[in-house]
Amino acid sequence: MENKNLKFTPLHDEHVSLKAKMVPFGGWDMPVQYDGILKEYEYTRRGVAIFDICHMGEFLVFGDAVESGLDNLVTQKIADMPVGTCRYGCMLNDRGGIMDDLIVFRKAEQEWFIVVNASTTAKDAAHFQKHLSPKAQFKDISSQTGKIDIQGPLSRDVMKNFAPGIEKLEFYSFGMFKCLGEEVLISRTGYTGELGYEIYMPWSKAADFWKALLKDARVKPAGLGARDVLRLEVGYSLYGHELNEEKTPLESSLTRFVNFDKDFIGKNALITQKNIGLNEQVIGFTALDRRSPRAEQKLFAQDGSVIGVVTSGSFSPALIKGIGLGFVKTGYAKQGTSIFFGEDKSKNPAIVSSRIFYKGGSLKQ
């Protein structure tokens, strides 16, 4: 299944030489697995793994938090962020629908670094340019910026030789570090529920970083397959699954990343929705056995009526059970509710549960 339109990250040759299985993802040819999803999952939960995340988009904005229009583009307040910290939030359309979820980094008083999803980068760049004030300066640096995530309880140990001073980084903060002769941005963030870092380097240097990290025998490469299981076990949303332009952060259960004390595009729609009440919302659910839900399957009530749809599903190695996220009618969102997932002719029992399925991660160690 060759697709000539797929883009390659600067690590593509590395993946091929590691014999990774490649799949299309958000317009990119990406490694889904190297040694196997379960092995790579274990490397990340017990040791340390690296992930090619070069496909994601990065923007720079220069200007005052509020006057630039940046604060108005994001559901979180950014004006009060200390320099050197990052904040997760959403960017909404006028209807309150989620255009993307993103992380804002405050590099300096008037310098902002924004990380967005791969498949939405072009759309997001256009939206930023449309809504930023003419006084603000905007740069899409996605094509010059490589990104490698290093995740797992041993990641600090590996990184302290690589980026001296990294031990001081607190959760959701970042700094500039001298690594392999480059000044690079490293944040203590991730998508796995484990202690970990995300390294942003020049696109042309990404392969050097990848190879240097793999020289440490403890470090293993991990693909998007493991990454998806890891993020789902800790209940993180994936754009295009739990999040899309037809759903608001209230429906997607991201209310805690919305600050109603400030203005942002889509706020009025959210207030209206808040007053009317939600029709549906994202829940976590746990299967009773190993059989696992899959995205786009239906969710059923006890009486067999359709109450929603699965947005993400997988086998959970931590629980040895199937786990999933999905939208259900609000009346079925209570934890402990018995539901079914599957198709009309094969329904499998599950229980509505916390969306944080795995709580033993090293995230804040």
Add this chain to the structure above:
Amino acid sequence: MEIIEHYHYTKDHEWVCIEEDLVVVGITDYAQSSLGDITFVELPAVDTEVEQFEELASVESVKAASDIFSPLGGKIVDVNHNLEEEPGLINRSPYDRGWIAKIVASDMDQLGNLMNAEEYESFLATEQE
């Protein structure tokens, strides 16, 4: 990819091994490798009848579910209960400890609809192109 000389194969990558008065059925090394880590196997009920190429079982890997079709018709007389707790046996030992079901075949002439090892090897070569 490992292929066992005296087994018979389907285009859906199931294998059948003839023992004295019954046949053992499973999925091939190629199939387990394409599926990746197997996390769940739905086994058929013992004593039920199955037609050739009819759905026999289903297997789930971390990311997907696939149906397994019976290489021969007949009566299911045993299933591999070890797969309930240890579905990864299919990954580790697809041709032996990862067997799925034992069937008393109703018509051994149906073997004519299957491939031998050599034919399956050429078939795999065309699949991988």
